Amino acid sequence: MLKNFRQWGKVVTGSFPDKPGERPEGFRGKPVIDFPRCTACDRCAEACPTHAITVTSETAENRKDAEGRPQESGGRIVSIDYGSCIFCGECEAACPDTIHLTRELQPAVSDRKSLITRARYRSTGSGSWEFVEIVADAASDRQSIEEIGARVKARALELFGRSLHIREVDAGSCNGCEIEITALNNPVYDIERFGIHFVASPRHADMLLVTGPVTRNMEIALRQSLEATPTPRMVVAAGACAIGGGIFGKSYASCGGVDKVIPVDVYIPGCPPHPEALLQGILTAMDRFPSRR
Amino acid sequence: MNDRPDYFTLIGQALGDRLELRDGAAPNELYLSLKPEALSSLPDIVALLTRSLGARFTTLVANDERALNGGFFLYYVFSAPAGDLFLILQVPVDPRHMEVPSVTPVLEAANWFERELKDWFGIIAFPNIYRLAVHPDWPEDVHHMLKDFRSDSAVPRVPGTFDFKRVEGEGVFEIPVGPVHAGIIEPGHFRFSVAGEPIINLDVQLFYTHKGTEKLAEGMDPRRAVFLAERISGDSSFAHALAFCRCIERLSGLEIPKRAEVVRTIVLELERLYNHIGDMGAILLDVGYSVGAASAFELKERFLSLNETLTGSRLLRSVAAVGGVRRDPEDAVPKRQALREAVVTGREGLERLYDLIMSTSSVLDRLETTGRLSRTDAFRLGITGMAARASGIDRDFRRDHPHCAYSRVRFQVAQQKEGDVLARLKVRVDEARESFSILEQLLQQHLGEALIAPVSPVPPGRCALGYVEGWRGEIVHWAMTGPGGELFRWKITDPSFHNWRALPVAVRNNIVPDFPVINKSFNLSYSGNDR
Numbered sequence: 019m020l021k022n023f024r025q026w027g028k029v030v031t032g033s034f035p036d037k038p039g040e041r042p043e044g045f046r047g048k049p050v051i052d053f054p055r056c057t058a059c060d061r062c063a064e065a066c067p068t069h070a071i072t073v074t075s076e077t078a079e080n081r082k083d084a085e086g087r088p089q090e091s092g093g094r095i096v097s098i099d100y101g102s103c104i105f106c107g108e109c110e111a112a113c114p115d116t117i118h119l120t121r122e123l124q125p126a127v128s129d130r131k132s133l134i135t136r137a138r139y140r141s142t143g144s145g146s147w148e149f150v151e152i153v154a155d156a157a158s159d160r161q162s163i164e165e166i167g168a169r170v171k172a173r174a175l176e177l178f179g180r181s182l183h184i185r186e187v188d189a190g191s192c193n194g195c196e197i198e199i200t201a202l203n204n205p206v207y208d209i210e211r212f213g214i215h216f217v218a219s220p221r222h223a224d225m226l227l228v229t230g231p232v233t234r235n236m237e238i239a240l241r242q243s244l245e246a247t248p249t250p251r252m253v254v255a256a257g258a259c260a261i262g263g264g265i266f267g268k269s270y271a272s273c274g275g276v277d278k279v280i281p282v283d284v285y286i287p288g289c290p291p292h293p294e295a296l297l298q299g300i301l302t303a304m305d306r307f308p309s310r311r
Numbered sequence: 312m313n314d315r316p317d318y319f320t321l322i323g324q325a326l327g328d329r330l331e332l333r334d335g336a337a338p339n340e341l342y343l344s345l346k347p348e349a350l351s352s353l354p355d356i357v358a359l360l361t362r363s364l365g366a367r368f369t370t371l372v373a374n375d376e377r378a379l380n381g382g383f384f385l386y387y388v389f390s391a392p393a394g395d396l397f398l399i400l401q402v403p404v405d406p407r408h409m410e411v412p413s414v415t416p417v418l419e420a421a422n423w424f425e426r427e428l429k430d431w432f433g434i435i436a437f438p439n440i441y442r443l444a445v446h447p448d449w450p451e452d453v454h455h456m457l458k459d460f461r462s463d464s465a466v467p468r469v470p471g472t473f474d475f476k477r478v479e480g481e482g483v484f485e486i487p488v489g490p491v492h493a494g495i496i497e498p499g500h501f502r503f504s505v506a507g508e509p510i511i512n513l514d515v516q517l518f519y520t521h522k523g524t525e526k527l528a529e530g531m532d533p534r535r536a537v538f539l540a541e542r543i544s545g546d547s548s549f550a551h552a553l554a555f556c557r558c559i560e561r562l563s564g565l566e567i568p569k570r571a572e573v574v575r576t577i578v579l580e581l582e583r584l585y586n587h588i589g590d591m592g593a594i595l596l597d598v599g600y601s602v603g604a605a606s607a608f609e610l611k612e613r614f615l616s617l618n619e620t621l622t623g624s625r626l627l628r629s630v631a632a633v634g635g636v637r638r639d640p641e642d643a644v645p646k647r648q649a650l651r652e653a654v655v656t657g658r659e660g661l662e663r664l665y666d667l668i669m670s671t672s673s674v675l676d677r678l679e680t681t682g683r684l685s686r687t688d689a690f691r692l693g694i695t696g697m698a699a700r701a702s703g704i705d706r707d708f709r710r711d712h713p714h715c716a717y718s719r720v721r722f723q724v725a726q727q728k729e730g731d732v733l734a735r736l737k738v739r740v741d742e743a744r745e746s747f748s749i750l751e752q753l754l755q756q757h758l759g760e761a762l763i764a765p766v767s768p769v770p771p772g773r774c775a776l777g778y779v780e781g782w783r784g785e786i787v788h789w790a791m792t793g794p795g796g797e798l799f800r801w802k803i804t805d806p807s808f809h810n811w812r813a814l815p816v817a818v819r820n821n822i823v824p825d826f827p828v829i830n831k832s833f834n835l836s837y838s839g840n841d842r
Contacts, residue, residue, distance in 0.1 A: 030609055043643070046623040067538040106538055106629045107637075119623075186495045190520040192838045193497050194545025194626050197589075200495050201615065204608035218493035234466070235446050235519045236498055239490045265542055269462045270455055271523035290545065290626065 031208045034294050041121040046105045048124045051098055051135070052116045058094045058139040058147035065112035068258065068265050070102035076138060094139040094147055100124040100156050101133035101261040104289035125157055126254075126286040126299030128306055130277070132157045133261070133287060181213040182304060185223035185247065189240045189276065190233030194290040195257040199227065201293045214300065220246040225303060228282075229290075231259040231266045232273040244280045252303045255282045256296060258289040265289075315394025321364075322398075326356060335399065337561035337775045339712070344401045351412060353402060357387065358417040360400070365392035367706070368693050369778075370804040371424035372789045373404075373432045375458045379772075382406055383434060386789065387414070387421070388776065395712050397776055404434055413439040420693025423808065431456040444518050444841075447471030455526055462526045475514045478504035483511065486823065490519045494827075497837035501826075508822040513815040521841040528801045533559045533769050533790070534633050536798055540788075541628050543803055544839030549582050550781030551788075551803070551839070552631035557714065558777030558790035558801075559633045563770055570760040571635030573753050576716040577650075578627055578640065580746040583782035584657065585614040587739040587746075590834050591664065594736055597828035598677040603667055610660045617653045621646055635763030641755060651754065658747045665740050678733035682817040682829030685730055694813050696784015696806045698833055701738045702730035708780035715779070720752045730817075732832040742782075769796035783807065783836065805839030 032039055041047060051062075051071075060073040076093035103124070109117045127133055136154045139147040186199055202209040203216065217223050220243045232240055244253065255276040258264035268274030276282050283306055286299030318341060323332055329349035333342050345353065360366045366389035374384050383404035391398055404411055413436040415422045425436035426443035433454040448468040454460065475485075483506045490498035500516040524543060528536045533555075540555035541548040553575055560567060592607025615625045621640035622630050630638050641647045668674055684694070689702035699706055707724040709717040725741035727734035774791035784806030793799035810833060818829050 042620045042623070044623040044638070045619060046629060067535050104538065104628075105624075108538075185491075187491055188495075188497050188520070190522055190838075191497070192520075192542040192545040192548075193836060194542065194548065194628075196495055196497065197545055197615075197626065200589075201608075201612060203495075204612045205605050206609060206612045206616075216495060220491070230520065231522065233520055233522055235521055236490065239498065239519070243491055265539055266522045266524075266527065269523050269527060270460075270464050270466050271521050271526075289542075289628070292625070 030205050031211070032206050034207070034297060039294055041123070043121075045119075045121045046107055047120045048100060048122045049098070049103065049105070049107070049109055049117055049119050051096065051137075052118070053096065053137040053152060054149045055116045056096060056137070056139075056149065058096050058149075061112045062109040062117055065108040067106060067108060068102045068104055068267075070099045070104075071109055072097050072099075092141055093150070094141075095136055095153070096139065097134060097136040098156075099134045099262075100287045101130065101285055102258055102264065103287065104258050104265060122158075123292050123295045123298075124287040126284050126295065126302045127157050128284050128302065130261070130282075130285055133285060181215065182225060182300075183215050183217045183223050184225045184227050184300070185217055185220045185243070186227045186229070187220070187240060187243050189228050189230040189236040189260070190272065191230035191257065191259055195229035195260075198288075198290045198293050198296060199229070199256070202296060207293045207297065209297065209300075212297075212301075220244070221248070223247050223251070224307075225252040225254060225300070227254045227256055227300070228276045229256050229260050231263040231268075232276055232279050234271050234273070237273055237279055240276075240279055250307060252283045252307065253280055254284045254286060254299060254303050256286040256288075256291055256299065258287065261285045261287060315391075315396060318391060318394075318396060318398065325359065329356065330400075335397075335775065336564070336773045339395050340397050340399055340776060342399045342401055345403065347403050347405070350402070353412050354414050354417050356400065357414040357421075360389055360398060361418055366390060366398055367392070368418055368420045369397070369785065370787050370789065370802065371421060371428065372800075372802040373428050373434060373456070374791065374800045375432065375456065377406060378458060383409075383432070385411065385428070385434070388787065388789065390712065397712075399776075409433055410435045410437050413437055415439050418693075419691050420809065423812065430454070433457065442474075444521070446518065447473055455523065458529075460526075462523060462529070473500070473502075473516055475502045475516075476504075476512055478511050480506070482506050499837050503823060503826075505823060508824070509820055510818050510823060510826070513818050515811060515815060517811065517837060518841045520838045522838075524842040525801055525803060528798050530793070531798050533792070533796075533798055536801065537631060537633065538629075540803075541631070543842060544805055544807070544836040545626055546586055546836065547582065547781045547783060547786065547805070547839065549578050549627040549631055550779050550786050551805070552628075553579065553715075554777045554779045554781075554786045554788045555790070555801070556631050556633045556777065557779065558775050558788050559769060561777060562773040562775035562790065562792065563767065565634055565764050565767065567764060568635055568761040570639070570757040571762050571764075572716045573756045574636045574639055574641075574762065575631075576720070577750060577753055578622070578630055578636070579715065579779065579781070580749050581614065581618055581621070581640075582627055584743055584746050585611050585618065586782040586834075587743045588614065588661065588664075590739055590831065591668075591736060593831045593834065594678070594732065594828055595668070595674065597831050598674055600671065600674050603664065603671070603674065606660075606664055606667070610657065610664065613660075614653070614657065617649060620649050632763055633769075634766070635761070637763070639762055641758060647755065650750070654747050654750050654754075658744070661740065661743055661747075668736070675733065677825070677828065678736060679731060680729075681732045681825050682821055682832060683729065683731045684813050684817040686728070688816050689730065689813065692812045692816070693809050695809045696780070697725075697738050697742065697782070698735060698784065698810050698813055700725050701727045701734040703728040708778060708785050712778060716753060716756075720749050722749055732828055735832040771796050774800075781806065783834070784810065803839075803842055805836055805842075807835040807837075807840040811835055811840055
C-alpha cells in the first residue's frame with residue numbers, strides 16, 4: 019500500500035497482468051466454503067442478500083417414478099454463485115467456522131455456469147447432513163490470469179492490429195462499476211498500454227462493456243446499441259447486476275441481467291469488479307474473438 | 312439545545328387552528344399534522360414556514376397508509392433555520408380524491424417532488440401534472456408505489472413519445488444526446504435547443520436507471536436493506552448506507568458507540584476525498600488538460616486503494632451497519648500508518664494539483680464565468696450541498712444538523728460566491744483540505760472500544776429521518792417500519808434530485824462545447840436521482 023504513495027515524476031503504472039496485484043489483509047474477495055466441514059444447514063443462504071448461496075433438495079435424473087418424473091434423491095445441494103455474489107461478507111459472519119472471505123478475485127468466464135460451485139450432501143439419518151462430493155467448481159484465480167497474461171499481447175496483435183475499441187454501456191448500474199471502469203484509464207491501470215481504447219459510440223466499437231441489471235428504461239437503448247455495433251463484436255457483462263440482476267434481481271423495473279436482453283460472451287463478477295478483474299475479463303473476451311484470416 | 316427557538320409555541324400560536332403539533336420518535340423532529348379541513352391552506356402554510364420562518368425544504372415523502380389508517384399521507388420535510396430541528400408537515404390525502412394543492416407556486420424546490428408523486432403514487436399536486444419519473448411507454452394508470460402493486464408485476468409498454476420543450480425560430484435547431492453517452496458515465500437524455508453555439512434551452516430526461524429500489528425494500532428486514540442502500544449511488548455508497556442506518560437507529564432510539572461515530576466520520580471524509588479529487592480530474596479532462604487530469608486520477612486511485620487497505624472495499628462498502636460499523640479502518644498498525652501517511656501525501660498532492668490549475672491560464676479561462684448559477688436561482692430551486700455552497704449559500708448538514716462525530720471536530724464550511732465551474736472546483740479543494748484536517752483530528756480516538764451496539768429488534772410502526780452530509784450534499788432518508796419491524800416505507804432523497812434542476816439554468820447561454828465541463832462540475836448522480 020505505502021508503495022503506491024510514490025512521489026510524482028515516478029512510474030505509477032502497475033505490473034498487471036505479468037504480476038497480479040496483492041490484495042490487502044481484510045480484502046473482501048471471493049468467499050470460499052469449506053465443504054467437508056459444512057453441514058448443509060442454511061444459515062449462510064438465509065444471510066445472503068442476493069441469494070448467491072442456496073441450499074436445496076437434490077433432484078436426481080436417475081431416480082424417476084413410474085411416469086418418468088424426477089424424484090427427490092434425499093440429498094442436498096449447497097451452491098455458491100460468484101456471479102450473483104456482492105462480496106458483502108454476510109455468509110462469513112453467519113458461519114465463521116466454514117466460510118471465509120479470501121483475498122482472491124473471482125476471474126471472468128465465458129460460461130455462466132463456470133461461476134458456480136456446488137457440493138452434494140447426504141442425510142446421515144439423524145437429521146444432519148454429510149459431505150459427499152463437489153459436483154461443480156467455479157473457475158479459480160491464478161491459473162487463468164497467468165495464462166492470459168502470456169497470451170494477450172500476441173492475440174491483440176493478431177486480432178486487431180494492436181487495438182481493441184470498447185463502448186461502455188451503463189444499463190442502469192449504481193455507478194459503482196463506472197468508477198472502476200473509469201479507473202482503468204488512470205495512470206495506475208493504464209488500459210491503453212494494451213492497445214485498448216474506450217470509444218464514444220457503439221459504431222466505433224468491437225466490444226460492448228455493459229453494466230447494470232438492464233432497467234426497463236434502458237432495455238431498448240441497449241438493444242439499439244448492440245445493433246449499432248459492427249460485427250465481429252463481443253458483449254461483456256460487468257458486475258453482479260449485469261450478470262444476473264445482482265441485488266436488484268428481476269422486477270417491474272429490471273430485466274435481471276444483460277443476457278436476458280442480448281447474448282453475452284464474457285461475465286465479470288464483482289460488486290463492482292476490481293479494475294484488475296475488469297482487465298482480466300476484457301482480456302478473456304479478446305481471447306474469444308474469432309481469428310482474423 | 313439551548314439556542315433552539317421555541318418552534319412548538321411559535322408555530323402553535325400562528326397555525327394552531329390548522330395544525331396539530333407532536334414530537335417525532337427522534338428528538339429533533341417536530342411533526343405538524345395538517346387538519347383535513349385545512350387542506351386548501353397547504354400552500355399558505357408552506358409559504359409561512361419557508362418565507363416567514365426561513366425553514367428550508369428538504370424532501371417530500373408520500374406514504375400509502377391505507378392498510379393502517381385508511382388513507383395516504385404526505386410528509387413535507389423542512390430543516391429549521393436554527394437549533395438542529397426538522398419540521399415535518401404531515402398532510403392527509405383522501406384516497407377518493409387523490410389530490411392536494413400544489414405548493415410549487417410558493418416553493419419552486421418542491422416541483423420535481425410533486426411530479427414524482429403523481430407518477431409513482433397517482434397523487435396529483437394540482438395543477439403540477441407533468442410527467443417526470445416514468446417514461447412515455449409507462450401506462451398512465453399504473454403507480455408502482457401503491458401497496459397493491461407487486462414489485463414483480465410485468466408492466467406492458469404503451470405507445471408514447473417524450474415531450475420536450477420546443478424552441479422555434481430561424482436558425483434554431485435541436486441536438487439530442489443520450490441516453491448512451493460518449494464518456495463512461497450513466498445514462499440520461501439531454502435535448503439542447505441551440506442557435507449556433509449558444510445553448511438557448513436544455514431539457515433533461517432522466518429515470519433511465521430507475522431500479523425500483525424503494526419498492527424492493529418494502530417488507531425487507533432493515534439490516535438487509537443496508538446492502539440495497541449501498542447501491543443507490545455507487546459514489547456515495549457509504550453515505551447512503553449511513554443515512555439509512557441512521558433512520559433505523561433513530562426510530563429505534565439506539566445508542567451508537569463512540570468509536571463507531573468516529574469511524575463513520577472518518578469513512579464519510581474518505582468518501583468525500585476520493586470523489587472531490589476525482590471530480591477535479593474530470594473537470595480538467597473536459598477542458599482538455601490531460602496532464603492535470605492524469606495527476607488527479609492518480610491521486611484518486613491512491614485513495615481508492617487506501618479505502619481497500621482500510622476497509623477491504625474500494626468503494627467503502629460493507630462498512631456501515633445498523634447500530635454502528637462492521638469494520639474499523641484503524642484496527643492494525645499498518646492501517647493506521649497508511650491513513651496517517653495518506654493525510655500527509657494526499658494533502659501535498661492536492662496542493663500541487665491546485666497550484667498547477669491556478670497557474671495555468673488556459674485552464675482558468677475555460678473555468679471562470681462558465682456555467683454560472685446565481686445565488687437567487689440556487690436558492691429558488693433548492694440547490695443543496697457543494698453546488699449550493701459554490702453559489703453563496705451557507706449551508707452544511709455537518710454543522711447545521713450535527714451527526715456522527717462532527718460536533719466534536721473543528722472545520723470551516725467552504726464558501727464561494729461566483730457560482731461558476733471554478734467556484735465549484737474551489738469549494739471541492741477547500742472541502743478536501745477540511746477533510747484532511749478532520750481526519751487528523753479524529754485519528755486514533757476511542758480505539759479499542761465497541762464498534763456496534765448489541766442487536767435489538769427493530770420496533771414496529773415507527774418512523775424517522777436519517778440524514779448525512781455526503782460529498783455531493785444532503786442525503787435524507789425517511790423510513791417507517793411495519794407491524795413486524797420490517798420496512799414499510801423507505802424514501803430516498805439524493806442531493807442530485809434537487810440539483811439536477813440547476814443544470815439547465817447553469818448551461819443557458821453557454822456554448823455547447825462547455826456543456827461537458829459544466830455537467831462534470833455538478834457531477835450529479837443519475838442512479839441516486841432515479842433509484
